[in-house]
Amino acid sequence: MASSSSLLSAGVSILLIQAVAVSVGVATAGDAPAQLPRSELAAIFRVMADLLGDPTWPQLHPRPCTDTPWPGLQCELAPDDSTRLRATRLHFGPDVSTPPCRPGARLAAPAILGLPHLRTLSLFGCFVDAGPVELPTALFTNASSLEQLVLKSNPGLTGRIPATLTNLKSLQVLSLSQNGFHGEIPRELGGLTALQQLDLSYNNITGEIPDEIGGMASLSILDLSWNGIGGGVPAALGGLKMLQKADLSYNWLAGVVPPEVGSLKELVFLDLSHNGLAGPLPASLAGLAKLQYLLLQDNPIGTAVPAVVGSLRRLQVLGLSGCNLTGPIPRGAFAALGSLMALSLDRNRLDGPIPASLGALPHLGQLNLSQNRLAGEIALPVEFVARLGRRLDVRGNEELCVGQGRYGGLQASYLRAPPCVGRGSTNGTAALDEGAAGVYGPVVGLVCHLLVLLALKL
DSSP states (O other): OOOHHHHHHHHHHHHHHHHHHHHHOSOOSTTOOOBOOHHHHHHHHHHHHHHTOOTTHHHHOSSTTTTSOOTTEEEEEETTEEEEEEEEEEEESTTTOSSSSOTTOOOOHHHHHTOTTOOEEEEESOSSSSSOEEOOGGGOOTTOOOSEEEEESEEEEEEEOOGGGGGOTTOOEEEOOSEEEEEOOOGGGGGOTTOOEEEOOSSEEOSBOOGGGGGOTTOOEEEOOSSOOBSOOOGGGGGOTTOOEEEOOSSOOEEEOOGGGGGOTTOOEEEOOSSEEESOOOGGGGGOTTOOEEEOOSSOOOSSSOGGGGGOTTOSEEEOTTSOOEEEOOTTTTTTOTTOOEEEOOSSEEEEOOOGGGGGOTTOOEEEOOSSEEEEEOOOOHHHHHHHGGGEEOTTOTEEEBOTTTSOTHHHHHHTOOBOTTSOOSSHHHHHHHHHHHHHHHHHHHHHHHHHHHHHHO
């Protein structure tokens, strides 16, 4: 007696044959609508059987490009034949099917390769509950027309990233984010010279960033964050002249930032946070004239506040938290950063006073100076403190204090700093008294000393 799985497979096969017959059996002469070739339609039905596991799908969508469309499929007219369609986009995800894929779904190379004009293949949340699934290396050939390959949020998609991806010479977008890939980044990917976006974030990738990545001359977005990548930031990164976003955060990168990074003239976003990078930062970073986001927090940089950041005039967000920075905050370090909106210098070893000049930055809306060794009276402008409110954080600096009457009511409570008792004040009388004490204090002390000596002689 045949098993239930065999019967289901046989039933699906019969329905596939019937659906293909119905779909391609219409006349194509005269004003008949354009249709998919028989081979492509059969390939689509096979893909659906592999992924969706719905045996009724071919009956519900016998003409998936025309009369009975499916939202995850896009077809276009063949440029050389108005009677023929081509399947150009195939997308699976919660937005087109719930659930998007069946337990035990698989990605078989023969079915996908039966769609020779496919330019976009995307699968979101497909391989979740099933056992581990690996990308078949045979899926990627020189004949492929794929321009976008997006396989995202598939924790069951494991194994190594296939080196055969380098065969996709037309590929512009490669996103393999939030999957279960492990092993190293294939060096062969450097041959994808047309690639514009590479996203391998949130996987289990290890090893080092290969120097060959510098061969991706068209790359504008590089995201390798949230992996286990070690080694250093490769100098070859400087060859990516079109790069606008580079996110290498949450890895195990060590060493120093190479000066070649300063040649990335189009860079807008640079995130190297949560690694093991040391200082000093190269002076060449001053060449990043378009940089708006620089995130370096939680790296053992171990220097003074890097002077080079003060020359990045378009910076909007600067993160230097937990970088083991020492010394004072230079008065004019950020004076030229008129676009700065958020500055984080918390969890360092900075000392000295808070420069009042920080309050002159016109767009600064978040300032975190907590958990340092800053000292003295907080002299930030009253209106600046009132505007930021709780977005100004100076907690954990035991030697900071607030001048009497300077910040009243609620604003002073946000600062959580004690009053400057015996340390002077900001009002005129107190300042005068403090000045008088500074001048006359020694004189009074000398007079008292002479009186004591005179009394002893008597």
